[in-house]
Amino acid sequence: MESLLFQPLVDALASDQPQSVAEAANLFNAADLAEFIEQNIENEAGRYVFQNLPLTLRAKVLGYTTPDTQLLLTEATPLAELSILTAEMPSDDRVDFFNLLEESRQKQLLRKLDQEDRDVLTALLAHAEGTAGSLMSTDYAVFESGITASEAIDILRKTAENKETIYQSYVIDGHGVLIGVVSLRRLIVAKPDTLIDSLLATGLVSARTDTSQDDVARLITKYDLLALPILDHHDRLAGIITYDDAMDVIEAEATEDIHKGGSVSNLDTGITTASPFSLYRSRIQWLVILVFANIFTGAGIAHFEDIIGAHLALLFFMPLLVASAGNAGAQSATLVVRGIATGDVVNRDWIRLFNKELIVATALGLTMALTVWTVGVFRTELAIATTVAITMIAVVLAGGLIGILLPLLLNRLGVDPAAASIPLITTIADVSGVMIYFSIATIILGP
Amino acid sequence: MESLLFQPLVDALASDQPQSVAEAANLFNAADLAEFIEQNIENEAGRYVFQNLPLTLRAKVLGYTTPDTQLLLTEATPLAELSILTAEMPSDDRVDFFNLLEESRQKQLLRKLDQEDRDVLTALLAHAEGTAGSLMSTDYAVFESGITASEAIDILRKTAENKETIYQSYVIDGHGVLIGVVSLRRLIVAKPDTLIDSLLATGLVSARTDTSQDDVARLITKYDLLALPILDHHDRLAGIITYDDAMDVIEAEATEDIHKGGSVSNLDTGITTASPFSLYRSRIQWLVILVFANIFTGAGIAHFEDIIGAHLALLFFMPLLVASAGNAGAQSATLVVRGIATGDVVNRDWIRLFNKELIVATALGLTMALTVWTVGVFRTELAIATTVAITMIAVVLAGGLIGILLPLLLNRLGVDPAAASIPLITTIADVSGVMIYFSIATIILGP
Numbered sequence: 103m104e105s106l107l108f109q110p111l112v113d114a115l116a117s118d119q120p121q122s123v124a125e126a127a128n129l130f131n132a133a134d135l136a137e138f139i140e141q142n143i144e145n146e147a148g149r150y151v152f153q154n155l156p157l158t159l160r161a162k163v164l165g166y167t168t169p170d171t172q173l174l175l176t177e178a179t180p181l182a183e184l185s186i187l188t189a190e191m192p193s194d195d196r197v198d199f200f201n202l203l204e205e206s207r208q209k210q211l212l213r214k215l216d217q218e219d220r221d222v223l224t225a226l227l228a229h230a231e232g233t234a235g236s237l238m239s240t241d242y243a244v245f246e247s248g249i250t251a252s253e254a255i256d257i258l259r260k261t262a263e264n265k266e267t268i269y270q271s272y273v274i275d276g277h278g279v280l281i282g283v284v285s286l287r288r289l290i291v292a293k294p295d296t297l298i299d300s301l302l303a304t305g306l307v308s309a310r311t312d313t314s315q316d317d318v319a320r321l322i323t324k325y326d327l328l329a330l331p332i333l334d335h336h337d338r339l340a341g342i343i344t345y346d347d348a349m350d351v352i353e354a355e356a357t358e359d360i361h362k363g364g365s366v367s368n369l370d371t372g373i374t375t376a377s378p379f380s381l382y383r384s385r386i387q388w389l390v391i392l393v394f395a396n397i398f399t400g401a402g403i404a405h406f407e408d409i410i411g412a413h414l415a416l417l418f419f420m421p422l423l424v425a426s427a428g429n430a431g432a433q434s435a436t437l438v439v440r441g442i443a444t445g446d447v448v449n450r451d452w453i454r455l456f457n458k459e460l461i462v463a464t465a466l467g468l469t470m471a472l473t474v475w476t477v478g479v480f481r482t483e484l485a486i487a488t489t490v491a492i493t494m495i496a497v498v499l500a501g502g503l504i505g506i507l508l509p510l511l512l513n514r515l516g517v518d519p520a521a522a523s524i525p526l527i528t529t530i531a532d533v534s535g536v537m538i539y540f541s542i543a544t545i546i547l548g549p
Numbered sequence: 550m551e552s553l554l555f556q557p558l559v560d561a562l563a564s565d566q567p568q569s570v571a572e573a574a575n576l577f578n579a580a581d582l583a584e585f586i587e588q589n590i591e592n593e594a595g596r597y598v599f600q601n602l603p604l605t606l607r608a609k610v611l612g613y614t615t616p617d618t619q620l621l622l623t624e625a626t627p628l629a630e631l632s633i634l635t636a637e638m639p640s641d642d643r644v645d646f647f648n649l650l651e652e653s654r655q656k657q658l659l660r661k662l663d664q665e666d667r668d669v670l671t672a673l674l675a676h677a678e679g680t681a682g683s684l685m686s687t688d689y690a691v692f693e694s695g696i697t698a699s700e701a702i703d704i705l706r707k708t709a710e711n712k713e714t715i716y717q718s719y720v721i722d723g724h725g726v727l728i729g730v731v732s733l734r735r736l737i738v739a740k741p742d743t744l745i746d747s748l749l750a751t752g753l754v755s756a757r758t759d760t761s762q763d764d765v766a767r768l769i770t771k772y773d774l775l776a777l778p779i780l781d782h783h784d785r786l787a788g789i790i791t792y793d794d795a796m797d798v799i800e801a802e803a804t805e806d807i808h809k810g811g812s813v814s815n816l817d818t819g820i821t822t823a824s825p826f827s828l829y830r831s832r833i834q835w836l837v838i839l840v841f842a843n844i845f846t847g848a849g850i851a852h853f854e855d856i857i858g859a860h861l862a863l864l865f866f867m868p869l870l871v872a873s874a875g876n877a878g879a880q881s882a883t884l885v886v887r888g889i890a891t892g893d894v895v896n897r898d899w900i901r902l903f904n905k906e907l908i909v910a911t912a913l914g915l916t917m918a919l920t921v922w923t924v925g926v927f928r929t930e931l932a933i934a935t936t937v938a939i940t941m942i943a944v945v946l947a948g949g950l951i952g953i954l955l956p957l958l959l960n961r962l963g964v965d966p967a968a969a970s971i972p973l974i975t976t977i978a979d980v981s982g983v984m985i986y987f988s989i990a991t992i993i994l995g996p
Contacts, residue, residue, distance in 0.1 A: 290702065360810060393917060440804055440819070461825045
């Protein structure tokens with residue numbers, strides 16, 4: 103399918119004429135071209151297509167490719183051409199690209215840029231990774247208060263080319279302080295001589311340069327914004343973040359949260375593009391932590407050596423009970439951690455969530471106890487089946503409550519509960535499961 | 550903090566005058582009002598604010614509230630008012646709202662709508678849940694081919710009020726077949742007498758009414774679209790889906806994937822709003838499945854009763870080894886499942902991913918074997934420490950490879966690998982871990 107989509111480009115490449123490659127490329131938009139180039143980066147066709155695109159399009163295509171591909175595509179580009187290319191990029195892409203380069207090349211490139219571009223770039227570079235400042239673009243449309251709708255439209259018409267969006271414009275006072283936002287929709291619909299000040303949207307939503315990118319994405323999603331204005335600490339407009347960047351953040355955040363749930367940490371990219379070493383690094387940390395956590399479970403078993411030796415049949419149910427405690431813990435922890443991430447759960451909810459989990463986990467435990475007792479009576483003696491059934495209720499309840507309380511406690515202590523990873527909670531529930539099981543067994547089956 | 554934001558509204562409510570409530574509400578945008586109403590739905594203040602909003606704003610606010618709140622807010626609304634309210638809603642919100650109502654009320658409401666609204670509604674209702682058709686809006690701006698940029702802007706100016714977006718307009722031929730998309734940006738910048746046909750964007754991206762909503766969201770993200778045109782099977786424009794709906798889909802999909810990773814299935818809402826019963830239902834299914842899966846682990850242990858009885862110390866390391874197999878499996882499964890969900894991994898990648906995992910899992914296994922051997926020699930005899938270390942390499946490798954292959958196999962068989970849930974893969978890795986451990990122990994420590 104994919105090869106069919108790109109057939110015109112493949113044919114043009116076969117003809118080996120730069121002119122026909124450029125013409126064929128003209129049929130595609132930047133995102134598609136980026137995909138083709140990405141797929142063919144290793145066989146030179148990707149680079150060849152890229153080199154034969156007009157400069158503006160090349161700048162756009164770069165914004166859609168991965169960091170690795172960006173470096174590959176530009177490593178041989180002469181400095182003079184590279185400076186024009188970076189000048190053509192939207193200011194947010196430009197910062198990301200600049201950050202990829204080696205320091206010596208950064209310095210050379212910086213010297214080639216004109217004063218204004220250089221100032222913008224160094225200002226944007228000053229913001230910490232993961233903040234609104236590092237994500238924002240400075241290519242926004244801005245009006246001073248007091249002009250009319252038709253004057254505003256005229257300004258947009260003339261400056262549209264260099265703007266990230268012209269659908270939202272920002273109105274500032276003489277000090278650069280943001281007064282409000284006016285949409286092109288309102289400008290178009292309004293009578294031409296209406297003052298823009300009377301067209302401002304109600305309930306201005308904005309963020310700060312040091313707001314986290316997750317919070318920015320959440321604001322854009324919550325208010326269905328096309329773009330969010332970013333203010334410095336004097337309330338002056340410093341930049342904007344558009345919805346498409348927010349979508350990328352939401353997707354990246356979701357990937358990070360899903361990875362962490364599977365005890366994979368700090369992996370920016372997917373499994374196909376990550377190197378074996380970065381995969382190793384992102385996985386070994388939690389595996390080793392969990393080794394030490396599980397040693398406690400082993401110690402727990404050692405403590406109950408006598409009762410196990412006397413009733414070896416208890417062992418057959420151990421994986422089941424330990425896994426059930428862990429699974430119940432993983433379930434409630436997953437729900438709470440996701441709730442915290444989306445802003446659905448806040449710390450003061452804890453009593454309500456605890457009580458709810460008490461009801462849900464008891465019901466879950468009873469159902470599972472019944473299931474396991476029914477299986478148990480056919481496979482072992484009644485006393486053991488009963489021990490297992492009673493334990494099941496206890497461990498599901500314990501696991502479920504640990505899963506609720508631990509993430510909330512971590513959040514209270516200022517630790518990101520997703521980073522603390524659900525596998526650790528599962529392991530703690532596991533250990534508790536072992537202790538509860540053999541304690542109950544000791545009581546029922548005697549010392 | 551939140552109460553401070555809404556202070557003007559709280560003060561107005563205290564004054565008990567509908568007029569001042571309406572004025573205070575006027576300071577907020579629809580998303581904020583929805584939040585306030587949602588927070589105060591139980592103490593009547595929410596309903597009171599809602600009732601005192603102008604009808605257009607009420608329609609907008611409804612679109613930002615949860616289904617439960619929508620029903621609560623409108624249950625007492627007389628039919629005549631309800632029909633005006635639904636007519637004011639964007640067509641996509643209208644369908645969702647309509648689907649919430651009881652069948653008798655649906656029928657009554659349908660009779661109250663005028664012919665055109667009724668036709669649009671019934672057409673949209675015909676599309677299956679989760680498809681583009683069920684998500685799309687019919688309030689798009691459309692031009693017939695052959696008009697000029699200034700004529701197009703005039704049309705937009707007059708019809709803007711009823712459109713979901715005027716920033717992307719759709720150009721169709723005499724049969725309603727979509728020819729292309731033109732942005733308001735291009736219309737504004739172009740000379741007034743330019744034909745819109747020459748302003749169309751290159752590389753038209755569209756989807757079908759039966760395309761899944763995940764694929765729609767992926768297209769919108771990939772191409773940074775403001776809106777995606779949706780075609781029927783005669784290539785006629787049937788509706789559009791805007792970026793804000795795509796953001797909601799991405800977030801909902803991420804929540805679903807994260808829940809499934811924690812073995813919670815089919816929970817549409819978060820832990821704070823879900824009822825204990827729906828939480829029970831979403832969790833019991835996997836817990837019971839995992840009970841049966843874990844019985845195999847128990848049976849595996851039973852099979853090795855003799856070697857365990859002879860060397861009880863083996864037991865202390867069992868939780869550790871089983872958990873390591875499961876964790877390694879969960880890690881690689883998480884990476885593959887997420888890769889499949891984002892389109893990063895396709896089936897033909899399997900050999901490449903298998904080989905990569907072979908390298909990574911061997912490295913992980915060696916590191917962990919070294920760790921556990923070091924711990925082991927201080928706590929038990931050398932033969933057992935060595936058995937444990939060798940087993941560690943084998944189980945991490947087995948777990949890692951199962952985690953890679955099983956999701957790909959499920960995907961190949963047409964089963965959504967996220968739905969098959971990572972906990973099951975973890976459990977399969979657990980069972981393998983037990984078998985491998987005691988088999989190796991039998992070989993090294995004798996029968």
